[in-house]
Amino acid sequence: MCCGDSILKIFPSEIKEILIRAKMDQEQLQEIRIRVGQPLVCIYQGNEFFLYRNGTLGKERKQGFVVSRENLIETVSYVSHYSLYAFEEELKQGYITLPGGHRVGIAGKIVMEEHRIRSVKYISFLNIRLSHEIRGCAKQVFPYLIKNGAFCHTLIISPPKCGKTTMLRDIIRMVSDGNSFIVGQNVGVVDERSEIGGSYHGVPQNDLGIRTDVLDCCPKSEGMMMLIRSMSPDIIAVDEIGDYRDVEAIEAVFHCGCKLLATVHGSSMEDVKRKPLLNRMVQSHSFERYVILDHEQQVGHIQNIFDERGTRLYV
Numbered sequence: 001m002c003c004g005d006s007i008l009k010i011f012p013s014e015i016k017e018i019l020i021r022a023k024m025d026q027e028q029l030q031e032i033r034i035r036v037g038q039p040l041v042c043i044y045q046g047n048e049f050f051l052y053r054n055g056t057l058g059k060e061r062k063q064g065f066v067v068s069r070e071n072l073i074e075t076v077s078y079v080s081h082y083s084l085y086a087f088e089e090e091l092k093q094g095y096i097t098l099p100g101g102h103r104v105g106i107a108g109k110i111v112m113e114e115h116r117i118r119s120v121k122y123i124s125f126l127n128i129r130l131s132h133e134i135r136g137c138a139k140q141v142f143p144y145l146i147k148n149g150a151f152c153h154t155l156i157i158s159p160p161k162c163g164k165t166t167m168l169r170d171i172i173r174m175v176s177d178g179n180s181f182i183v184g185q186n187v188g189v190v191d192e193r194s195e196i197g198g199s200y201h202g203v204p205q206n207d208l209g210i211r212t213d214v215l216d217c218c219p220k221s222e223g224m225m226m227l228i229r230s231m232s233p234d235i236i237a238v239d240e241i242g243d244y245r246d247v248e249a250i251e252a253v254f255h256c257g258c259k260l261l262a263t264v265h266g267s268s269m270e271d272v273k274r275k276p277l278l279n280r281m282v283q284s285h286s287f288e289r290y291v292i293l294d295h296e297q298q299v300g301h302i303q304n305i306f307d308e309r310g311t312r313l314y315v
Helices: 013-022 069-079 084-093 164-177 220-230 244-255 269-273 276-283
Strands: 029-035 041-044 047-051 095-097 103-113 116-129 154-158 187-191 212-216 235-238 259-265 289-294 301-307
Touching: 013 047, 013 069, 029 069, 069 116, 084 095, 084 116, 154 164, 154 269, 164 187, 164 212, 164 235, 164 259, 164 289, 187 220, 212 220, 220 235, 220 244, 244 259, 244 276, 269 276, 269 289
Parallel strands: 154 259, 154 289, 187 212, 187 235, 235 259
Antiparallel strands: 029 041, 029 116, 041 047, 095 103, 103 116, 289 301
16 A cells, blocks of 8 residues: 555545555655646655556656546545635645645635635645655754754755755754753744644644644744744744745844754755845854755755854764
């Protein structure tokens, strides 16, 4: 069987049977894309494949199983437990989170109200993204993030699909639980898109450690300030910074005694310096550690680790 029951049960029988025949390893399956009138697609072991009716993974578009409107409607019904209204707030964000932290991205006709997204109707596109925890993936990096027994302000730089969120999640778990490098810290996580904790009904489905508090579906700028005021965190963790709305909150974290653990899209320090907000932080030595990931050898491969002055630490 390719997937656990929690994933298989959201699909109609036609698609479910194809996935069972495919016999994929769930740990290597990243996405399943359903588009009305288009072939069923999956991202498996980092590559895109069309799924044929017999379960074969192939590159021939014409042989791919074509998704019907009925297939998609049935999937949406299972995902929402036959009540899209109950997921109205999540739909405004464009996704629904499933038990296990898996996420179903949704696209269709957007309904606006007073310049804000009210809902999505005529849903015609789904992207099922499987959540993967890789406990221990940060063990190689972690010693470089500690200086004199304290956690360093850290920025993880990574292109898309290179494991930055997986790495972030494991660092949060390690610093929260504590280990031989550092005593356990209170960690506040602002999980704007439910990708870090994969929360379902407010409870993280991923292991973020015993001293971690999560603000789910909360904008980063508001969330960071809320955590500072209410939860007394030692460390605040966020995914994908770079928006000017985050500036004030990020600077508040730097000045209130909290440490910041964050990620950003990029492939190098030069990439980061091209972004005015981040370049300002680089020039002022705000971050003490920069971890750069790529997928040269495998997803999450560590390309470099630098300190605040640009000295390479990783050999």
